[in-house]
Amino acid sequence: MAKLEVKNLTISFRTTNGAVRAVRDVSFDLQEGETLAIAGESGSGKSVTTRAVMGILAGNAMVDGGEIIYDGKDLLKIPEEEFHNLRGHRLAMVFQDPLSALNPVMRIGRQLTEAMLLNNKERRRDGRESFNRTLKILQDKMTAEGSVSGVQDKIKEFDSFVKIAVRQEFAYKEATESMVEVLDGVDEANDALIRRNDRDVREACGRMLRAMKHVYNPYTFAPGDPLIASFTEKLGSFQRKYTGRQQGEMGSLLQEITDSFDPKLKAESPNFFCIGYSVMHGRQPDPAARSIPEINREARRDLDEGFMLSFRKDVEKALEWSEKQSLEEKKKAVEALKAALPVFGAGSLAQDKCAEKLKESAAAVERSIDPLRLEKDNQAYVYRSGVKALLERYFRAFRQNPREEARYKKDTERFERDKARGKTPPSVIPMNLIDIDAAQKSLIDQVSDLIKHYESQIASGPAGGYDKRAEDMIDYLKARAEDYAFKLSQGMARHRAIELMKEVGIPEPHKRYRQYPFEFSGGMRQRIVIAIALSANPDILICDEPTTALDVTIQAQILELINRLKKERRLSVIFITHDLGVVANMADKIAIMYAGKIVEYGTADDVFYDPRHPYTWALLSSMPDLETKEKLEAIPGTPPDMILPPQGDAFAARNKYAMQIDFEEQPPVFRVSPTHWAATWLLHPDAPHVEPPVIVTDRIRRMQEAQKEREMKEAVKGGTEA
Ligand SMILES: Nc1ncnc2c1ncn2[C@@H]1O[C@H](COP(=O)(O)OP(=O)(O)O)[C@@H](O)[C@H]1O
Numbered sequence: 123m124a125k126l127e128v129k130n131l132t133i134s135f136r137t138t139n140g141a142v143r144a145v146r147d148v149s150f151d152l153q154e155g156e157t158l159a160i161a162g163e164s165g166s167g168k169s170v171t172t173r174a175v176m177g178i179l180a181g182n183a184m185v186d187g188g189e190i191i192y193d194g195k196d197l198l199k200i201p202e203e204e205f206h207n208l209r210g211h212r213l214a215m216v217f218q219d220p221l222s223a224l225n226p227v228m229r230i231g232r233q234l235t236e237a238m239l240l241n242n243k244e245r246r247r248d249g250r251e252s253f254n255r256t257l258k259i260l261q262d263k264m265t266a267e268g269s270v271s272g273v274q275d276k277i278k279e280f281d282s283f284v285k286i287a288v289r290q291e292f293a294y295k296e297a298t299e300s301m302v303e304v305l306d307g308v309d310e311a312n313d314a315l316i317r318r319n320d321r322d323v324r325e326a327c328g329r330m331l332r333a334m335k336h337v338y339n340p341y342t343f344a345p346g347d348p349l350i351a352s353f354t355e356k357l358g359s360f361q362r363k364y365t366g367r368q369q370g371e372m373g374s375l376l377q378e379i380t381d382s383f384d385p386k387l388k389a390e391s392p393n394f395f396c397i398g399y400s401v402m403h404g405r406q407p408d409p410a411a412r413s414i415p416e417i418n419r420e421a422r423r424d425l426d427e428g429f430m431l432s433f434r435k436d437v438e439k440a441l442e443w444s445e446k447q448s449l450e451e452k453k454k455a456v457e458a459l460k461a462a463l464p465v466f467g468a469g470s471l472a473q474d475k476c477a478e479k480l481k482e483s484a485a486a487v488e489r490s491i492d493p494l495r496l497e498k499d500n501q502a503y504v505y506r507s508g509v510k511a512l513l514e515r516y517f518r519a520f521r522q523n524p525r526e527e528a529r530y531k532k533d534t535e536r537f538e539r540d541k542a543r544g545k546t547p548p549s550v551i552p553m554n555l556i557d558i559d560a561a562q563k564s565l566i567d568q569v570s571d572l573i574k575h576y577e578s579q580i581a582s583g584p585a586g587g588y589d590k591r592a593e594d595m596i597d598y599l600k601a602r603a604e605d606y607a608f609k610l611s612q613g614m615a616r617h618r619a620i621e622l623m624k625e626v627g628i629p630e631p632h633k634r635y636r637q638y639p640f641e642f643s644g645g646m647r648q649r650i651v652i653a654i655a656l657s658a659n660p661d662i663l664i665c666d667e668p669t670t671a672l673d674v675t676i677q678a679q680i681l682e683l684i685n686r687l688k689k690e691r692r693l694s695v696i697f698i699t700h701d702l703g704v705v706a707n708m709a710d711k712i713a714i715m716y717a718g719k720i721v722e723y724g725t726a727d728d729v730f731y732d733p734r735h736p737y738t739w740a741l742l743s744s745m746p747d748l749e750t751k752e753k754l755e756a757i758p759g760t761p762p763d764m765i766l767p768p769q770g771d772a773f774a775a776r777n778k779y780a781m782q783i784d785f786e787e788q789p790p791v792f793r794v795s796p797t798h799w800a801a802t803w804l805l806h807p808d809a810p811h812v813e814p815p816v817i818v819t820d821r822i823r824r825m826q827e828a829q830k831e832r833e834m835k836e837a838v839k840g841g842t843e844a
């Protein structure tokens with residue numbers, strides 16, 4: 123499923139010289155776990171496109187049209203407040219210049235923990251809202267279904283024991299995270315022992331002591347545990363007066379701590395979801411008398427028999443009922459959509475009638491959305507805002523186009539007059555008309571696409587699988603409850619910051635934590651910025667030329683890091699670059715941008731091995747070659763003026779293969795394969811056949827050979843490993 127869909131995005135900037143048409147009709151999608159590279163020369167609109175996704179466009183920007191759909195919402199139409207939330211923890215961005223992303227007068231550690239604490243606050247609020255909202259919908263649907271008895275009591279019971287569970291889990295996590303923090307201190311102390319730095323050893327003891335206060339929990343160490351008491355006493359004395367002569371004693375204390383904490387951290391943890399239920403019914407398990415696996419088994423039996431098995435059946439009923447209900451409503455919605463079609467498709471649209479049809483059809487569509495579907499149906503969710511925007515665009519055209527035509531006529535007349543007087547007047551800004559037909563066509567498409575989408579759902583009937591979905595629903599509720607119960611403490615934030623610093627490859631994180639940005643190299647700074655971006659656990663990471671300011675070897679390391687993080691965290695990545703070579707080994711798909719448009723789009727193989735647009739050829743031949751150190755062939759000429767974008771193909775003036783039509787008309791999109799398209803007249807069936815330049819075909823051949831060699835090596839490696 124697409125994580126993010128950008129459709130027909132069009133953005134301009136107001137400037138004193140006129141509107142800069144920075145992004146012109148850009149569409150792409152980003153699948154889960156995929157890396158999309160957007161490549162093109164400086165000024166082609168890459169940053170503006172992604173800044174629109176992040177909701178951080180400059181103040182003079184105007185979004186002239188399009189949609190950015192994420193999680194059932196059009197990001198261009200949601201309120202500021204909501205955007206703030208999304209940006210906080212679903213979408214994150216890393217910029218070219220890490221210095222500007224960091225506060226120069228704040229220690230690195232604090233910058234990380236502040237981002238986390240802020241994010242935790244938002245996540246808790248969101249978690250509470252989603253939990254309550256979803257549980258309420260579930261209750262309503264169960265009630266409406268009719269055959270479930272005592273709905274209110276059941277929902278209340280679920281709500282109560284889940285809340286007990288998350289509170290206990292939170293307390294437990296606080297204790298185990300403190301244990302991990304003690305072990306962090308052990309590492310730090312061992313490190314200081316090796317360096318024979320007594321002061322650092324004493325400091326590490328102080329840290330362990332502070333964390334040791336919070337390791338108590340019924341499932342870890344009971345208050346007053348003699349082991350912890352003895353650790354505390356020894357650490358206290360070392361903190362005051364450790365000297366190098368006590369190295370042996372110190373070493374064995376550290377070992378003792380590790381030996382007693384490690385097994386507890388590695389063992390099965392208590393299943394609080396089940397335990398919460400027992401606790402609610404007055405059956406608090408006794409960890410002193412029973413092992414955790416035993417407690418878990420008993421609590422699960424208790425919960426299943428007492429509540430969950432029957433509750434799951436009730437949830438299944440609610441899901442089934444809700445889906446059937448939604449299918450019935452979809453039938454009605456199809457009727458409403460079909461009734462709207464002729465009105466939207468009329469020769470000329472009537473504003474009040476259109477408004478009425480929009481209102482009716484959107485209401486029907488919204489009624490047909492199944493609120494218990496965890497995966498949102500984007501098409502239905504954005505129907506109202508999408509159609510509304512297209513209608514507005516259509517009617518705005520009737521006000522704006524005549525004014526624009528008049529302006530153009532006046533400017534042209536003045537131009538001719540001035541020329542006749544022998545002056546050299548500035549050229550006339552071309553007419554910027556809203557394409558009325560295109561607006562109406564998208565409008566009709568939007569409605570008919572949804573009709574088709576719904577009709578196929580109606581035809582295939584209920585999807586079933588309610589047992590699996592009931593399980594997912596309960597897991598979802600648990601996860602939201604955990605979100606809101608989880609209050610991040612300063613200590614935990616610190617621990618996580620250090621973990622993140624390790625994850626992004628920062629050596630000596632404990633020491634680095636206390637340093638300022640200027641004490642870091644460019645590459646290390648970029649790692650910190652990536653750590654901050656990751657601190658919120660985003661699912662989309664946008665990297666805007668993150669390596670451009672770095673030298674080549676560091677660049678490779680950062681790319682490797684982003685690649686690794688993407689795999690480990692299953693991120694979807696948008697990677698912006700002006701240098702195609704950078705993304706050769708990391709992109710799944712590539713969009714080539716020129717003068718505000720995507721001119722070629724395909725998988726990495728399509729674009730690297732079978733490029734079709736002359737601009738892509740130019741980019742490929744200007745790409746620095748790491749292996750042969752071959753000299754680059756710079757792309758001749760400069761990109762066009764985006765206040766006056768050319769009438770035809772924007773690349774025509776720099777393109778030695780340009781034909782007459784390239785100067786006159788914009789090329790449409792030509793499909794090369796299901797995954798690959800390019801907008802160039804060269805792909806028109808009547809165009810003369812043109813081979814890519816030799817430098818490009820050579821390069822393709824070499825890249826293919828290198829690729830084969832890599833594959834062979836890997837096969838050999840795989841073979842010996844097996
Ligand atoms: N705030 C602004 N005001 C006016 N023009 C802008 C503004 N921001 C960007 N532009 C213009 O938009 C175009 C695209 O810029 P950008 O997306 O930053 O390019 P790049 O592909 O290098 O990231 C450029 O012509 C740039 O000059």
Ligand SMILES: [Mg+2]
Pocket residue numbers: 165168169170666
């Ligand atoms: Mg840029």
